[in-house]
Amino acid sequence: MFFDYARPPSGLGRFGEYGGRFVPESLVPACDEVEREFRAAWGDPSFRSRLERVLSVYAGRPTPVTPAWRLSAELGITLLLKLEDLLHTGSHKINSALGQALLAQRMGKRRLIAETGAGQHGVATATAAAWLGFAATVFMGERDIERQELNVFRMRMLGAEVVPVSTGSRTLKDAISEALRHWVSSVDDSYYCIGSVMGPHPYPWMVREFQRVIGDEARTQCAAELRTGTPDFVVACIGGGSNAAGTFAGFLDTPAQLVGVEAAGGAAVNAGTTGVLHGFRTKVLQDSHGQISEAHSIAAGLDYPGIGSEHAYLADLGRARYVTVDDHEVVKALRKLGGSEGIFCALEFAHAVAWVLRAVEQGEIPPGATVLLTLSGRGDKDMPTLMESTPVTPPQRQQVIVERSWGFVYAVSLMGTTGERLELAGSGRELATSLRRRTDLPVLAGFGVSSPHHAAKAARYADGVVVGSALMLKVLDGAGPEQLGASVASLRAALDTADG
Template structure:
C-alpha cells in the first residue's frame, strides 16, 4: 500500500516530525487554529473567495513553460512552473492571500510576519494593504541590508518593518521576534508564517494553500504532454513552502521523483552551510520537531547561504519526513554553482531567477534525467530582489 504523505496526524506529526511545542500563552491561539482551519479552508465560501483572488489579483494560473534551450543544454525535457509571474514576484502570495482570509474569519485585526529574502514580507504587506489591516514584519538586520529593495516595497505598502538584531540577524532571529510579538498580543493578532514550519497546524495550513501550484502543474502537464505525471519535480528548500506546494499533489505518486534542493553555502564541511537534511539532527525549533542544525549540546548552529531565503537552520517537518523516509531525494548546492545557474537561465531563456530558485536550477545536472523524461522545476521567484548580489558577484556569473 502506498504511504500517505499529504496529511499529518491529528497532533500534527509527519512520521516522527511535527507537533506543537508552544508557550502556554500561545496555546489558545494555536488551538483555535488547529480546531478551525480545516473547517474554514474547506468551506465553499472561503474557497470561492480564495480562488477568485488567486485568479483576479495574484494572476493564477501561472504558466507552465517548456524551456527548450535549457532542455537542450541538459539533455532532457524541462518545464518551468512560473511562480515568478505571481503578483509580488514569488509563490509566497498564494499563502498570504489564504491566511489573510483565514485571519478575517477568526476575527483578527492585526497581522505579523517574519521574512528572510523579503518576498513573504512583501506578500504579507500586500494582502494587508488589500484588506486594510495593520501589518508588522520582522526581518533580520543582515537580510534587510542584502534585500533592501524588498524592505522599501514593504514600507511603501504601509507595513512597519522591525529589525531583528540578535543572533545571526537573519530568518531564524526574525522568526524569534515574531513569536515574541505574538505572545505579547495573543488576542487580536494573527501570525502569518511564511513557510511549512512552526507548530501544527501551520505546516499543513501553508502546504494546503501552496498546493495550488501542483494542482495546476498536473492539469497543465496533461495538456502539454498527455500525462499529468512528470518524472521529476524539482524545488529549492529553505523552510520549504514552494517545494511543499510543488510536491503536494505528487506526494502519493511513487513514479514521480521529488528533488528537494538545499543551500550548501561554501560546502558541507566548511562550517558555512544550510544543508539541514545532511547536517541536521532531530530537535525542536519554532514550535515543531524537525531536522535541525545544532551542536552536541543541542544549541542551534548558525546556517549560511548567499541566498537570504535558504539560510534557515531547520526544514519543515513534512520535508524532514520526506527525506528520512526516502520519498524525496535531497541535493545540496553551493553558492558558486547557484550563481552560474542564474547566468545560464538568464542567457538561455531570458528569465532572471531568484537566487533561491537558482539552487534548484543548479541541481539539474545531478538528476540523471534522460531525453525522454520530463522534469518540472518550480521557478519560485524572480531575481529582481537579488540584483545587488548578482552585481557583487558578477565574475561568478560566467
C-alpha cells in the same frame, strides 16, 4: 500508497516523529484557535470559493508551465518551468499570505504579524494587509535588510512596519524567534502569518494546503504537455520548504521522483539531526549540546538551519530526495537560465536549476527525461547581491594585474563574507586557475579562508592562502600568541598535506 502522505497530520500535527507543537503555555490557546478556525474554513465551500477567486482575479492564477526550449535542447531533456514568479508581488508567497489573511479576517483579527528572510513573504503579507485594510508588522534580520533593501522599501511603501532584528545571526531564524515572542503579547488582536511550512501545528500543514495549488495546477498542466502525463522528476528549492511542499503535494501519488534542493551551507536534511526549533520537531543544524548552528547561503531565506517537518518525514520515508548545491553553482545556474531562456529568477530558486544542470552532467537525470522545476520568485531583489558576488575581473584585466605583480598574486573571491563562510566559493578556483595560466608567480587564495579544511581545499588550485579576518576574530575572542601560533600551524599543516 503515496497518497496517504498528503493527508492531514496526526494528533498535534505529527508527520511521523516530526512536527508537533512546542510552544509556551501562553501560545497554546492561540494555536488551538488557528487550528480550529482553519479546519472550519477549509471545510467551508464559501471560504474556498472566495480564496480561489481572489487568487485568480487579484494574484494572477493559474500560472503557466512553460517549456524551457533552448535549455532542454542543450541538455537533452524536456525541462518544464512552473512560473510562480509571474504572480502579483513576484513570488508564490502570495498564495499563502492571501489565504491566511482571509482566515485572520474570518477570526476577527485586524493585524498581521510576519517574519521574512528574502523579503518576499514580507511583501506578500504587507500586500494582503493593504488589500484588506489591516495593519502589518514584519520582523526581518538586520543582515537580510541590508541584502534585500528593495523588498524592505516595498513593504514600507505598502504601509507595513518593518522591525529590524539584531540578535543572533540577524537572519530569518532570528526574525521568526522575534515574531513568535511578539505574538505572545498580542494574540488578542493579531494573527501570525507564517511564511513557510514551519512553526507549531497547524502551520506546517496549513501553509502546505494553501500552497498546494502550485502542484495541483502543475499536475494538470503536465498531463496536457507531456506524452507520459507525469514528469520523471519534480524539482524545487528548499529553505523552510513552502514552494516545494506545495509542488510535491500534487505529485505524491505519482511515480515522479521528488527532489528538494538545499543550500550547501543550510542543509538540514543532509547535515542536520532531529531537534526542536521554532515550536516544531524537525531536522536541524545543531551541535552536540543541542545549540542551533548558523546556516549560510547566498540566498537570503535559504540560510535557515531547519526544514519543514513534512520534508523531514518524506526524506525518512524515501519518497523525496534532498540534495545540495553551493553558492557558485547557484550563480552560474542563474546566469545560464537567463542567457538561455530570458528568465531571471531569484537566487533561492536558482538552487533547483543548479542541481538539474549538475544532475544532467553527472548522469543522474538521463537523456530524454522529463523534469518539472518550480521557479517561485523573480530575481530583481537579488541584483545588489549579484553585483557583489559575481566575479568581475575579465581576462584582459587579469593579464595586466599579473604583469604588474611581484612576490605573489592574491586571488580573491567575493562570494561570501570574509572570515564567516562555511565553504569556499567555487569562483575562487576558476580565478586562481586562470591566473596560474598567466604567471609563474605564486597564486594565493583568500577572502573566507578560516580553517584547515578551507586551506586544504584551496591548495588544490592555489599555491597558498591568505588568512586575515579569521585570526583577528580569534584575537577579539581573547586568543594569545600560543593559540594563534597553533592556528597558523594547523593551516600550514593542511597545506603541506594537500601538497603531498
